[in-house]
Amino acid sequence: MCQLLGMNCNTPTDIVFSFEGFRRRAGLTDSHSDGFGIAFFEGKGVRIFRDNRPGHSSPIADCVKQYNIKSLNVIAHIRKATQGEVNIENTHPFIREIWGENWVFAHNGNLTDLPDMSESFCQPIGSTDSETAFCYMAEQLKNRFRKKPTEQEIFTAIQDITAELADKGTFNFILSNGEWMIAHCSTNLHYLTRQAPFGKARRIDDDGVIDFRDHTKEGDKVTIIATFPLTKDEVWTKMEHGGFVLFKEGDKIAEVIGTPKQLPDDGTLGCAQAA
Numbered sequence: 104m105c106q107l108l109g110m111n112c113n114t115p116t117d118i119v120f121s122f123e124g125f126r127r128r129a130g131l132t133d134s135h136s137d138g139f140g141i142a143f144f145e146g147k148g149v150r151i152f153r154d155n156r157p158g159h160s161s162p163i164a165d166c167v168k169q170y171n172i173k174s175l176n177v178i179a180h181i182r183k184a185t186q187g188e189v190n191i192e193n194t195h196p197f198i199r200e201i202w203g204e205n206w207v208f209a210h211n212g213n214l215t216d217l218p219d220m221s222e223s224f225c226q227p228i229g230s231t232d233s234e235t236a237f238c239y240m241a242e243q244l245k246n247r248f249r250k251k252p253t254e255q256e257i258f259t260a261i262q263d264i265t266a267e268l269a270d271k272g273t274f275n276f277i278l279s280n281g282e283w284m285i286a287h288c289s290t291n292l293h294y295l296t297r298q299a300p301f302g303k304a305r306r307i308d309d310d311g312v313i314d315f316r317d318h319t320k321e322g323d324k325v326t327i328i329a330t331f332p333l334t335k336d337e338v339w340t341k342m343e344h345g346g347f348v349l350f351k352e353g354d355k356i357a358e359v360i361g362t363p364k365q366l367p368d369d370g371t372l373g374c375a376q377a378a
Contacts, residue, residue, distance in 0.1 A: 105195070105211040106135050107292065108179040109277040109328035111284040113352035115173035116325050120313045122179060123168060124306035124333045129158030129181040132308045138194040139164060141179035142207045143172045144281035149205045153194040175352075176279045180209040185232075192229035199225060199241045202251040204280045208237040211330055212273030212289055236268050240278075254283060258349050258357050261285055265347075277328055283351040286328050288342035288361055294328040295339045296353060304334040324353030 108125045110118045122141065130136035139158030142151040150172065154161040158181050180195035187193040196209040210233035217235050220226060225242045227234040243264045248256070261278070265287055268274055274289045286292055299322070301315035319325075328350075332339040342348065346361025 105180060105182050105209075106133070106330040107209055107211050107275060107277050107328065108141075108177075108330075108333075109209075109279070109284055109286065110174070110177040110325065111279070111328075111350040111353060112175055112323070112325040113354075114320075114323050115175060116323070117171050117173050118177045118179070119168055119171060120304070120306070120311070121327055121329070121333050122164075123311060124308040125179060125181065125329065126158040126161075126164050127308040129161075129164075131159045135181040135183040137182040137184040137189045138191075139179070139181045140194045140196050140209070141167055141177065142196045142198065143174040144176040144205070144207070144279065145172075145174060147205065147281065149198060149207060149281070151196065151198060151207075153191055155190050155194055176281050176284055178207050178209050178277050178279055178284075180211075185213045187230040187232075190229070193231045193234075195233060197234050197237050199237065201241050201244055201280070202248075204251075206241065206278065206280050208240075208276060208278045209233075210236060211275040211291075214268060214272040214274060216271050217268070232272075236274070236276075239268065240264050254349070254351075255357065258285065258347070261287075262347055262359060269345075275330065283349055283356075284326075284328070286342065286348045286350070288346045289344060291330050292328065292342045292346075293330070293332050293339040294326060294342070294348065294350075295332075295337055296324060296326045296355070297337075298324045298353070304337055307333060307335055326350050326353050326355070 136157035138155040140153035214232040225238040343361030344364040347359040349357040
């Protein structure tokens with residue numbers, strides 16, 4: 104199906120090291136070659152790049168590497184299509200306005216029998232289950248709260264809405280409004296937090312190495328979320344079925360522990376787990 108990548112940190116940081124390994128899974132080390140997208144929050148704005156070509160060979164992905172954008176919150180996605188054609192409108196991440204903010208969402212999984220959105224204010228542009236689910240989430244949040252609620256109220260509401268949608272299939276996702284990032288695991292999602300003392304890391308997909316001591320300062324904190332670990336020599340935390348985590352400024356500020364569950368391979372597993 105798809106794979107997810109997110110970054111939440113306390114100082115503007117580039118995601119090039121993680122993204123370069125991640126994009127190789129879009130047609131080289133894995134088969135997620137039906138498009139890629141990446142969104143960078145910059146203040147209240149979002150700089151978003153999408154291509155319906157494979158991420159490993161996309162010139163737009165090359166531009167992302169060369170641009171070296173620094174951001175506090177980034178969400179990226181490589182697609183293996185299950186619903187909807189391979190085109191730009193069906194390429195993640197998706198973006199919507201909620202309470203005067205840009206919200207960005209990317210999904211890995213497959214949902215069936217979704218709610219009818221034909222009478223809703225928030226309409227999907229493409230034909231994916233993912234965008235429909237995000238529109239449903241946005242509509243429900245706006246119906247519940249006319250003004251922006253507290254972070255904890257948002258986190259609780261997202262759990263309630265997710266429970267409705269996750270009942271329809273596989274629903275791994277990453278969501279951000281530029282201030283925080285929420286991750287939900289249905290089958291596979293992992294995260295790690297990099298902070299002092301920093302050291303070296305080696306990518307799984309191409310053995311690329313970085314020494315974070317050359318790129319960081321004391322007090323930096325960077326959390327990376329990925330469908331499967333991106334590095335060999337760092338300790339990744341595996342989220343369990345039904346788990347939620349809320350990150351802000353690189354810290355885990357709220358969590359709902361999921362339940363270990365043996366799930367059948369519905370196509371969300373991919374080849375990267377073998378690495």
